[in-house]
Amino acid sequence: MSTGNEERILEVRDLKVHFPVAKGILFKRHIGDIKAVDGISFHAHRGETVGLVGESGCGKSTTGLAILRMLPVTAGEIIFEGENIANYTKTEMRSVRRRMQMIYQDPFGSLNPRMSIATIVGEPLVVHDMAGSRAEFDERIAELLEIVGLDPAMRGRYPHEFSGGQRQRIGIARALAVNPDFIVCDEPVSALDVSIQAQVINILEELQERLGLTYLFIAHDLAVVRHISDRIVVMYLGKIVESASRLDLYHEPKHPYTKALLAAVPIPNPRAEAAREHIFLEGEVPSPLNPPSGCHFHPRCPYVTDRCRTEEPEIKQAANGHSVACHLFD
Amino acid sequence: MTEATASAQGLAKTSRPRSLVLEFLGRLFREKPLGAFGAIIFLILLLTGIFADFIATEGFNVIHPLDKLKPPGGEYTYFDADFNKQTGTYLLGSDQLGRDVFSRIVYGARISVIIAFSATTLSIIISLTLGLMAGFFGGRIDMASQRFVDAWMSFPDLIILIVAVSILGPGMWQVILVLGLLYGIAGSRIVRGAVLSTRENMYVHAAQTIGASTPRILLRHILPNIMAPVIVLFTTRLAAVILAESGLSFLGLGIPPPAPSWGGMLSIEGKSYMFLAPWLAILPGVALTIVVYGINMFGDALRDLLDPRLRGGGGRYGGGKPRNKRRT
Numbered sequence: 001m002s003t004g005n006e007e008r009i010l011e012v013r014d015l016k017v018h019f020p021v022a023k024g025i026l027f028k029r030h031i032g033d034i035k036a037v038d039g040i041s042f043h044a045h046r047g048e049t050v051g052l053v054g055e056s057g058c059g060k061s062t063t064g065l066a067i068l069r070m071l072p073v074t075a076g077e078i079i080f081e082g083e084n085i086a087n088y089t090k091t092e093m094r095s096v097r098r099r100m101q102m103i104y105q106d107p108f109g110s111l112n113p114r115m116s117i118a119t120i121v122g123e124p125l126v127v128h129d130m131a132g133s134r135a136e137f138d139e140r141i142a143e144l145l146e147i148v149g150l151d152p153a154m155r156g157r158y159p160h161e162f163s164g165g166q167r168q169r170i171g172i173a174r175a176l177a178v179n180p181d182f183i184v185c186d187e188p189v190s191a192l193d194v195s196i197q198a199q200v201i202n203i204l205e206e207l208q209e210r211l212g213l214t215y216l217f218i219a220h221d222l223a224v225v226r227h228i229s230d231r232i233v234v235m236y237l238g239k240i241v242e243s244a245s246r247l248d249l250y251h252e253p254k255h256p257y258t259k260a261l262l263a264a265v266p267i268p269n270p271r272a273e274a275a276r277e278h279i280f281l282e283g284e285v286p287s288p289l290n291p292p293s294g295c296h297f298h299p300r301c302p303y304v305t306d307r308c309r310t311e312e313p314e315i316k317q318a319a320n321g322h323s324v325a326c327h328l329f330d
Numbered sequence: 331m332t333e334a335t336a337s338a339q340g341l342a343k344t345s346r347p348r349s350l351v352l353e354f355l356g357r358l359f360r361e362k363p364l365g366a367f368g369a370i371i372f373l374i375l376l377l378t379g380i381f382a383d384f385i386a387t388e389g390f391n392v393i394h395p396l397d398k399l400k401p402p403g404g405e406y407t408y409f410d411a412d413f414n415k416q417t418g419t420y421l422l423g424s425d426q427l428g429r430d431v432f433s434r435i436v437y438g439a440r441i442s443v444i445i446a447f448s449a450t451t452l453s454i455i456i457s458l459t460l461g462l463m464a465g466f467f468g469g470r471i472d473m474a475s476q477r478f479v480d481a482w483m484s485f486p487d488l489i490i491l492i493v494a495v496s497i498l499g500p501g502m503w504q505v506i507l508v509l510g511l512l513y514g515i516a517g518s519r520i521v522r523g524a525v526l527s528t529r530e531n532m533y534v535h536a537a538q539t540i541g542a543s544t545p546r547i548l549l550r551h552i553l554p555n556i557m558a559p560v561i562v563l564f565t566t567r568l569a570a571v572i573l574a575e576s577g578l579s580f581l582g583l584g585i586p587p588p589a590p591s592w593g594g595m596l597s598i599e600g601k602s603y604m605f606l607a608p609w610l611a612i613l614p615g616v617a618l619t620i621v622v623y624g625i626n627m628f629g630d631a632l633r634d635l636l637d638p639r640l641r642g643g644g645g646r647y648g649g650g651k652p653r654n655k656r657r658t
Contacts, residue, residue, distance in 0.1 A: 068539055097541030110532035114554035123550075124540045174536070 008079075009182055009214050010067070011043040015076035015086075017059070017066045021289060034289050036062040038238035039076070041315075044231075046181070049208065049215040051229030051246075053222060053261070057285050059238040060218045064184040067216065068102055069093055081181065098128045101175035105187040107167035111159040117170050118155035121145065124177040144173040148203055165196035172203060182214045189224055201228055222265050226250055231321075234258050237296040238288055240315060244322035254324040256301050257281075295327065303328060357635055365631020371624025372568075378436055379443030386433035387421065390590045394428035399607045402431075423609045425599045431609065434590035435617050441591050442621070445502065445575045449509035450567045454560065456514025461521025462548055466529055476522070482515050491574065495583040505584050509571050517563050524556035531555070558636035565629035569622045576618055592618045 017037040022028040037059040044050045052060045065071045067078055069085060078086045085096055101124070104110035111120055118141045125131045125140065132140075142152035148169040159167055168188060175183055185204065189197040205228060207213060219225050225232060226246060233243040234257065242255040253259045260279040267273045281300050286292050292299050298308040307327050315325040359366045378385060397406035402423040410416050421432035460479070464472040482490075490512055498504040528534070529552060537547050576593025578584035585591040587598060592614040600611030 070535070070539060094541050097539070102536070102539045104532050104536060106532050110536050112531075112533040112537075112551055112555070115550075123537065123542065127540055127542045127546065171536075174540075178540075 007046045008043045009046040009081060010216070011077075011079040012063075012067065013041050013077040013079070014039050015041070015063065015066060015078065016074040017062050017071055018074040032289055035238050035291065036288055037066060038288075038291075040235070040238075040240045042233050042240065042243060044182070044214050044216060046214055047208070047212050048230040049217050049228050051225035051232040052216060052218045052235060053220060053225050053232060054235035055220065055285050057288070058235045059288070060220075060235050061186055063235070064102070064186050064216060064218050068100055068184055069096075094128075098124075098130075098178045099180050100182045100184070101178070101180040103168075103171050103175050103183060103185045103188045106191055107164050107171060108159075108191075110171055111167055113159055116156050116158055117145070117150075117162075120159070120170060121173045121177055124174060128178050130178060140177070144177055147176065147207065148173045163196075164192050165199055168192060168196075168200050169203060172200075172207070176207065176211070179211075180213070182216070184216045184218070186218045187220070188217075190219065190221060197224065204228065222261060234261070237285060237291055239296060240325065241297065242322075242324045242326075243315075244324075245320070248320060248322045252322070254322070254329055255297075255326050256303050256328070257297050295325075354635065358631060362631035362634065364627050365635075368624040368627030368629075368631065371620060372628050375439055375621050375624070376443060379440040382436050382440040386430075386436040387418070388430045388433045390429070390434045390437035391588045392429060392433075394424065396428065397424055398426055398428040399603065399610075400424045400428075401607070402609055422613050423607065425595075425607070425610055426603055431595075431613055434595060435592070435614060438590040438592045438595060438614065438617070439621075441502070441585060441589060442572050442575065445506055445509070445585075446568045446571045448506045449513070449571045449575075450564055452506065452510025453512075453514035453517055453567055453571075454564055456511065457517035457521045457563065458553075458560070460515065460518035462525055462552065464518065465522040465525025466544075466548060466552065468526075472522070475518070479515055479518055483519075487512060487574070488577070491578060492581070492583060495578060500578075500583050500586045502585055502589075505575055505578060509574055512574075513567050513570065517567065520559055520563055521556065524559045525552055528552050528555045561636060562629055562633040565625060565632055569625035569629065572618070572625070573622055 015037055016035070016039050018033040018035050020030055021032050021034060023031050040059075040063065042050065052063060054060050062071060066073050067080075069078075069088065073086045076086060077084050080096065080100065083096070085093065088096065111117075115123075118138075121144050122131065122137060122141050125137065131137045141155055145152045145155060150166060150169055150173070154161075159170065162170065168191075171188075188204070189200050192200060201224060204215065208215065215228070217225065217228055229246050231243065231245050232249045234241050234249070234255065236257050242249065242253070242258045244252075244254075249258065250262065253262055256279065259277075260281045263277065263279045267276070279302060283300050286296070286299065294310045295301070295308040295313050298304045301308065305327065311327070313325045313327050315323050316329065317323045358369065394406045394408060397404065397420070400406065400420050400423050402420065404420045404423055405417050406420060406424065406428070407415055407417050420430050422435065423431050425431060425434070460475055464475040491508055494508040494511075495504060498508065534547060534551050537551050542550075575584055575591065576596070579591040579593030580597040582594075582597065585594055587594060595614040596611060596618075599607075600614060604611045
């Protein structure tokens, strides 16, 4: 899948997304910040898929939304195709929005039930003045529907007439309408049946090859991420704990959290399942409003040392691009 | 299956809404016979209002001085263009001035229709503007506008109406303006509530990611999806406006005589001659009751039929387990 292209289409540097928490009815007091994303850096090469994984609430969706500037960025840089868009105004964002699109998790909620699918798929074209004449528009809609494997004759139908997988494909067609370079896939298959998941993943892969798309693939299903990603970034409580190429991450996970995540994936072979090392994580993800001192992961880490409780580990880059934020690897 | 062929020919866009309307009418008659009955009453009122000139046997202010207070079916005499004496029948009797009650009720329907539609339309425009702003932008705009609506709604309707009409003076346009404003501000609540739940849908978010402008999101994504409560609001308001206008006219603050407003007829003729000529009080009252009842039944049926959790079709918007109850 890797094209060997080293051009960085997206580079995120020290991105922070904090949500202020205020108390009081009339006089609001600022009592703290929820540090949903707290200083993360990663990049994506053109044409590759970067998987972003982590438990619920670790900030992976927030990262995706912040990159699309759908959430206010507290600090940091988002360099997209050479431009730092982190502080772009609404008007400046308009031209960027054409080049970065999003595919949503919920195929039921993300399509307007009062619009025919031609209108839904064509809306980005209309918004960005790319609709052209009526005939051109119709032709483009037909083309888009065909790309995602839907019958163009169904263009007049409404979302409720489609199945979950078909609806997700409509969402993909909408994202593709304006020829974007970069697509944030926010758990695009988590709401689908396993058989449909494969179908949608295959479409995404096929489109990537055909159109040279770059994906930021947010998911919690490690099997899916393993299948589609070139590189994988693991997040825990607003921070990146490990990032590596797919093979490195799955064969040589370093961070205890990554190991625990991988250990949680069932293996459909009872002997192999019994033989492998199990790491059970205790407790819940702590509140990002009041994260633990030192390494955020230390209350749940089986290899915790005194140093972890006080000192926050820096993320350290290894030679093959395998970086990890853990004191165990100093 | 006709749909599939139509869409194959690229006609799907136009073929769809039409079948929706027909389908909806079918459901109205099948599932809500009372609502359908209400719709028919409403339609009759509408047609009576529009074609009052053809339905009424006389003008609403034609006086027969010799044939006052005749009961329904009573006769009256008049002179035609050639000064020949003619006789006619009062279908529903005559009032204290010798005017035909039937014709006055028919013209009264016209006034009711005009006021009901203008005031309701005005109120819906106000509700939509206020509700969309407050609901979509939220924050301070929402806070400020909702406290204003709270304050406004803490006054009884009738007090506001009486004060406003006393300042503006009686007359049709004043009544329309005041009623439109009164119900418009109160109705913004319902629109706001619907907007609040609709704007949380992912398709609104998706439209923002695409880069759609705020007006586009409001008009293309939010508005069509709050039409169900708005339509229900519209019909229930129609009945409320008709009642309120009659109330105002009854108090002498609505449509000034001699224009035949049902409320005015109840008050001026009906109240004074109730014992002498009971039909003067009964007939406009009956007309008013039937119309308000019919519109309310129609509104209730609409509410039930447009409620997404009762609507047919697949997916989240039909069938399945009932979501939290929404009242309008």
